[in-house]
Amino acid sequence: MAEEQPIGSILLVDCGTVMTKATLLEQVAGQYRLVARGEAPTTVEYPWSDIAAGIRHAVDHISASTGRRFFEPSGDLIIPELRGQQGIDAFAATVSASQPLQVVLAGLVRDLSVSSAERAAAGTYSTIKAILANDGRDGGQSEGASVHTIHDAAPDVICIAGGVEGGAAEPVLSLVEAATLASSLIEQSTRPRLLFAGNSRLRQRVVQMVGKRAELSVADNVRPTRTEENLLSARAELDQLYVQEKLERLPGFEAVSKWSAVAPKPTARAFGQLVQYLWRLGDSSKGILGIDVGAASTTVAAVFDGRLFTTIRGDLGVTFGGERMIQEHGAETVTRWLPEPVSADETRGMLINKVIRPTSIPQDVRELWLDQALAREAIRTTLELARPGWEPGAAQPYPHLLPLCDTIVVGGSVLAHTPRPGQAALTVLDALEPIGVTTLVLDTHGLAPALGIVAEVKPLAAVEVLDSGAFVNLATVVAPVGHARRGETILRVHATYGEGKFSVEIGYGDLEVLPLPPGQQAVLELRPLHNFDVGLGGPGKAGKLRVNGGLAGLIIDARGRPLHIPGNTEQRQSQMQQWLWDVGG
């Protein structure tokens, strides 16, 4: 039996839409440690047209700080490590730099099968180009109009859902016919595939109907009954399609694949893997969430009872997608989170400038706030899409609120690189509105996706890197649920830490930050009043628990759930400013 090669050094890379991040892990005194990291603009576009170039640029920064040489003069990575700090033993990459899969969804009922198909598509990097629903809403569409819609959208795939198991056949088959016809009208080289994920009893007829006019694959019915959803098979098909049609076609992908024993993965998939891995290390009665806000996409990964639910908005990040969002939903969607007046036109101007220069960063505080406002909306929008597909079980005491989460892992430059940690914490609290007691963990180095791969192939290394401080605690949050008059005391908190202690009374509507730095622990005694629920077993239940400090301290978010945002513009801006001050932002 071959002896396993020892791995003393690992190079991890994440090729994002805008930036490529590289991290060097090394065994130091028998334990893996994060040694150095580098970052450079991604090089998918002209003049580079090669993702490997961006990796080399990012690794150059590591070379400069460590003296290690990574590449042969030919540009190939030196693997395994040679004497004299040359090369590395292992390499792993995650990639989100490719164009999302362009999808047209077709189904019978917008709120049922189409909605499930939408969640299936959100399991991979995708953009929904058009939705065809046969439920007569908005007047429905004639076959000719449907064919035109598909033809104009020029998608990579048409995902057809619809029909509960054993349900009506004709409406589903007419969608299949329209999709096939539209597909056959598109030139062979760009002809979209068909994915049938509807009533499985129609499969045979669908196969016959499509014939050789289009390429067809089938998946399990995404909506087998009115109340049941089954996305696994359709998600796998779409994800595979994304990898084949988009990821593997990135310029330079093949060269990068050769450096790695494990094929480069979509960033969101690896991110989800890490979140699932972290769930095993925490309180399994609760869920765990992972949020990754990128320049062009937003990922929400949730794990309940060990099951992972990954949802990606492949068309909405803090750089790309913002302009379309305000065009569709109005600028106030974003400006409502700003502490100062910013007109709709000015907002649009700032969003266009971000797209023109995607690698640039805000130097003006108003532009910084806009980025954070966009992050809030990107998370909220993705969450809205994700939540109906979750199965949180006992972790969800209130159906209309977020389930109880032990930990929320937060990543993406907009959150990891805020000037003050309170801004990142407030962005997450506003966007997610967690309940009970939750720890916010910040992925400051953008390591989470790559560690997802490491956790798969070398779990010990992932644990050691996590233990060595790859992530930092952003805050511990206590968010009571209940109703009271504004200002009325709803919670008494008594904290003991080291040799100190303090007590504080929390009024309804307060956002209180108590100093508890990272590395410090405290025992919290929480005594809710007026039947408020702090996640200790139900309304009015008090208890003690040990919590960890964070960069933003211990935050008592008693603003209420769901969060109330004043309708009056001036009051709202003053409220936003107050909350920013409260968290030290």
Next chain:
Amino acid sequence: MYYPFETQVAPLTTVRRRRMLPAPGTVGVRIGDQVEPPQVIAHAELPGDFRIVPVARLLDIPASRVNRYIRVKPGDDVQEGQVIAKRGRLFASTVTSPFDGMVTASGGGRILIEAHPTAFDLRAHMYGTVSNVLQQHGQYYGVVIETPGAVVQGAWSAGEESFGVLKCLAETPNDLLEAEAIDPASHGTILVGGRGLSDAALERARQLQVRGIVVGGLSPELVPQAEQLPFPIIVTEGIGVVPMSGPIFHLLMKNDGREASVNGHMQTRWGIMRPEVIIPMPADTVPPAERQPGAPLGIGARVRLVRTPHAGKVGTVVALPVHARRIETGIRVHGAEVDVGQEAPIFAPLANVEVLR
């Protein structure tokens, strides 16, 4: 090493541009031919529109019975208004073709009619010499045109392609282009402004049928209007009121009165396209080829700062500090010290520095 974003501002270079057909077609010029902007250099036939005619529904009969009433078959040419299906004699129900085209399929009670292909003429868009004809597997895709000239890349644009005489209406990069400055002599020209233009100026330019506008900035309120203009508008710095960068302004001023080609096509991802102004020039000797982007940022580089509060300022990199520094928002970043002609150099994040090459 940091590899910054780059913008081309070249006073004299050998400009080479590919002119591509949207589909394979025929090329009407040969290598060495001199071409002019309006000249058609290649041609292609593009697929026409299509229509699914629901014959069974229109005749109010089941799909299974429709064949006996259909008067056309796949492959038949049809004219707009031609009867393609008819039921009954005295008070017959008829279905007619919606346009001229060809029947390409029928079945399920429907007829698919595809319109005749539409002709697409590719024009040269610039003065120059054909340096290559692009073909693959015996199919022609386009040509490469080459000319000595100046190039300025823009940051944002709306509209398509155009050409005309450059007419500079600003005296400084900070001037705002007002309607009064646009006189009837502006008809058919490409106007060059400073930091932006007014709503009235935009309307006046439209009325006088100018062929293009090049400005430093554009107020966000004017973006929707700019997107509807019948001519291209190129913004060199970004959205907002931003003075045009000195090097760009002076290059355009110097070429006031020369003919220029303006390309308003812009794509920010998945095959980036940037708007540009090309000014062909006579040259006794062949100027150097366009400098390829992709060099690391170094001391002495001519750069433009791209984010507020320094957006549009141009200067020279005088230092690349090793350590990160705090910027206006409070974050610490690596940056460059840029001499913009003020008392002290400005420290700007590397991410917000763009090389002008």
